[in-house]
Structures are given as structure tokens and as C-alpha cells.
Amino acid sequence: MSGSSRLSILLLLALIFSVQVSFSQKSKSQLEKEKQENLRRIEEAHSILQETETQKKSTLGQLSAISRQIEAREMLIKSISEEVDLLGTDIDELSQVVKSLDGDLKALKQEYASMIYAASKSRHGFDRLTFLFSAQTFSQFLRRLSYLSQYAEARKTQAVQIKKVTEALNGQKNEFEAKRTEQQKLLASQVAENKNLLSLKTKQSSVIKDLSSREKQLKNELAQRKQAIDKLDNLIAELIKAELEKERVAKSPVTSPLISSNFEGSKTKLPWPVSSGFVSSRFGRHPHPVLKGVEVDNQGIDIQTGQDEIVKSVFDGTVATVAFVPGMNSVVIIKHGDYYTLYARLKKVNVKKGQEVKIGDIVGEVFTDTDGISEIQFQVWKNNQKLDPEKWLMTKK
Numbered sequence: 001m002s003g004s005s006r007l008s009i010l011l012l013l014a015l016i017f018s019v020q021v022s023f024s025q026k027s028k029s030q031l032e033k034e035k036q037e038n039l040r041r042i043e044e045a046h047s048i049l050q051e052t053e054t055q056k057k058s059t060l061g062q063l064s065a066i067s068r069q070i071e072a073r074e075m076l077i078k079s080i081s082e083e084v085d086l087l088g089t090d091i092d093e094l095s096q097v098v099k100s101l102d103g104d105l106k107a108l109k110q111e112y113a114s115m116i117y118a119a120s121k122s123r124h125g126f127d128r129l130t131f132l133f134s135a136q137t138f139s140q141f142l143r144r145l146s147y148l149s150q151y152a153e154a155r156k157t158q159a160v161q162i163k164k165v166t167e168a169l170n171g172q173k174n175e176f177e178a179k180r181t182e183q184q185k186l187l188a189s190q191v192a193e194n195k196n197l198l199s200l201k202t203k204q205s206s207v208i209k210d211l212s213s214r215e216k217q218l219k220n221e222l223a224q225r226k227q228a229i230d231k232l233d234n235l236i237a238e239l240i241k242a243e244l245e246k247e248r249v250a251k252s253p254v255t256s257p258l259i260s261s262n263f264e265g266s267k268t269k270l271p272w273p274v275s276s277g278f279v280s281s282r283f284g285r286h287p288h289p290v291l292k293g294v295e296v297d298n299q300g301i302d303i304q305t306g307q308d309e310i311v312k313s314v315f316d317g318t319v320a321t322v323a324f325v326p327g328m329n330s331v332v333i334i335k336h337g338d339y340y341t342l343y344a345r346l347k348k349v350n351v352k353k354g355q356e357v358k359i360g361d362i363v364g365e366v367f368t369d370t371d372g373i374s375e376i377q378f379q380v381w382k383n384n385q386k387l388d389p390e391k392w393l394m395t396k397k
Contacts, residue, residue: 228327260337277305300379
């Protein structure tokens with residue numbers, strides 16, 4: 001194979017690899033974004049956990065925060081593992097390219113040495129001028145001049161090719177070492193995160209064991225919560241019944257159908273009612289985190305957050321009612337056409353019945369209980385139908 005053909009193949013290989021790396025870098029960028037998001041979740045849960053630990057006893061709030069940290073760390077370890085695998089693929093490809101370039105560089109140098117040796121041997125030690133002027137005819141002189149010109153150009157081309165391949169080889173070797181160093185750092189990070197995860201799971205087991213020893217207390221708390229939820233259900237059911245009766249009497253919607261349409265079009269786009277926090281209890285029926293064989297039926301979602309966190313309206317609407325429900329503290333219900341959003345467990349309320357609110361307006365502040373748990377109950381209804389709030393809120397970035 002000629003030197004020019006070999007160089008063309010090398011350039012093609014470099015182009016193919018650079019395209020592969022660009023795709024890898026895109027995937028790496030996505031993985032890095034996921035990693036940073038998981039680190040944010042871990043820090044957020046850690047901050048909330050510290051608040052719940054001020055009471056020096058195990059609580060369901062602590063368990064929720066620890067479980068959230070475990071979930072985020074498992075996702076973090078998964079993204080690190082994927083990044084390590086991605087780098088492994090890049091390193092393997094780089095190794096192949098380096099090996100190929102190294103072999104071709106040796107071949108080019110051998111060809112170059114052979115070319116010089118052959119030219120020297122063919123001239124029998126004559127210098128250029130002797131070689132030219134020893135021609136017996138003018139035509140032979142011109143042919144020898146052309147040969148020397150071609151020979152000089154070939155040597156020049158070969159030297160350029162050797163330089164290009166050498167530069168490419170050095171570049172690939174540097175990139176290979178950089179990726180290998182990066183991979184080693186990620187592996188060390190993965191080991192550290194696995195240790196953190198093990199520590200959290202040990203802590204989780206300890207909290208569950210402690211809570212399990214207080215089964216009677218937990219059952220009493222669960223019964224109290226059910227009573228509070230029933231009162232909350234009655235409050236919103238009576239409110240919706242009254243609103244529907246108003247529309248029946250008026251024979252037309254009390255509020256513009258456009259509001260309902262706009263709210264419905266905001267599914268998966270509604271902002272969170274608090275700026276920080278996580279879902280500590282999801283919508284619907286699910287097993288109790290500690291009590292075996294016991295199910296919890298949540299009419300909305302519980303969002304565990306920080307002390308004194310501001311609670312905001314998730315959409316434009318009208319405050320339908322402000323009430324106090326034992327076990328749920330202060331409650332605000334906002335009407336959005338046929339839809340309603342409910343904000344419970346507030347220690348302070350900043351709105352009043354009949355007030356028009358905009359998206360992002362302050363509704364109140366979250367209530368913190370004696371266990372140091374700051375948590376709001378958030379619900380979404382369409383007339384008398386309960387909806388899963390998580391399906392309406394935007395995904396946290």
C-alpha cells in the first residue's frame with residue numbers, strides 16, 4: 001500500500017473516531033447533568049434530615065429523608081457506573097487507534113529509509129550534478145532531471161506524512177492517558193459513594209428498628225391522620241358540592257370555562273408549591289413504611305421540605321376557602337374553574353376567601369411539628385374527582 005493511501009485511511013479512522021467521541025461526549029454531558037441533579041437531591045435531603053434530627057429521636061420524617069438520600073445515591077452510583085463504562089469504550093477505541101497509528105508510523109519510516117537507500121544505490125555514489133551531467137543525450141538529461149524532481153517530491157511527501165502520523169499518534173496517546181486518569185478518578189468516586197450508601201442503609205435499618213418498637217404509637221398516629229384526612233375530605237367535598245349547586249341554580253358556570261381549559265393544558269407543567277423538598281408520601285394506597293401489613297391511603301401527596309418554607313399557588317385562581325382542620329393545621333383551597341388545589345399543614349396563611357391569586361403568589365408558610373418535620377399536604381381535584389398531583393407538577397430540574 002502506498003504512503004498516500006495509508007495516510008488517507010488513517011485520516012478516515014481519525015474522523016470516524018472523532019465522530020464517535022463527539023457522540024460519547026454528548027452522552028457524557030447528559031450523565032454529568034444527571035450526576036449533578038442527584039448530588040442536589042442528596043444535599044437537599046441531607047439538609048431536611050438535619051432538621052428532623054434535632055429532636056434526638058427516630059421519626060417517619062427522618063426515615064423519609066434517609067430513604068430519599070438512598071434513592072438519590074443509588075441513582076448517582078448508577079450514573080457514575082455508566083460514565084465509567086462509557087470511558088472504557090472510549091479507551092478501548094483509542095487503544096486500537098494508537099496501535100494502528102504506531103504500526104503505520106513504523107511502516108512509513110521503513111519506506112522512507114528504503115527510498116533513500118535505493119536512490120543512493122542507484123546513483124552509485126554520484127552526487128546530483130554528476131548524475132545529471134553524465135547523461136549522454138539531452139533527452140536523457142531531461143529524464144534524469146524529472147526523476148530527481150519526482151524523487152525529491154516523494155521524499156518531501158513521505159516526510160510530511162511521517163510528521164502528520166507522529167502528531168496524530170502523540171495526540172491520541174495524550175487523550176488515552178487523560179481518559180484513563182479520568183476513569184480512575186470516577187472509580188474512586190464510585191467506591192466512596194458505595195461506602196456512603198452502605199452507611200445510609202445501616203442508618204435506615206436502625207431507624208426502622210427503633211420505629212418498629214413503637215408500633216402502638218405509630219398506629220395511633222396513623223389513626224389520627226386518617227381522622228384528619230376524613231375531615232379534609234369532608235371540607236373539600238362540601239365546598240365542591242356548594243359550588244356545583246351555585247352553577248346549577250345559575251344554569252351556567254360560575255367561573256370561565258377558559259380557566260379550566262388553561263389549567264388542564266398545564267398538566268405536567270405546574271410549578272411545585274414549595275421551592276425545595278421531595279415527595280415523602282405518594283398519591284393513593286401504598287404500604288406503610290414501617291408497619292407490616294398496613295396500608296396508607298393518601299388523597300394527595302406529602303411534600304417534605306425545610307422549616308419556614310414559603311408555600312405558593314401553582315396556578316391562577318380564586319381562594320375558595322381558608323380553614324383550620326385538626327391534624328392538618330391551616331388549609332387553603334384555591335378554585336381554578338372545574339379544578340381545585342388544596343394546601344394543608346400551613347402554620348401561617350397569607351390569603352383570604354374570595355381573593356384572586358396568580359401563579360407563584362404566596363399562600364402561606366409550612367407548619368413544622370414537634371418532631372421537627374416540615375411537610376405540606378398538596379391535593380388536586382377536578383370537581384369531586386381526586387387526581388394524582390405528581391402527574392400535574394413539572395419534573396424537578
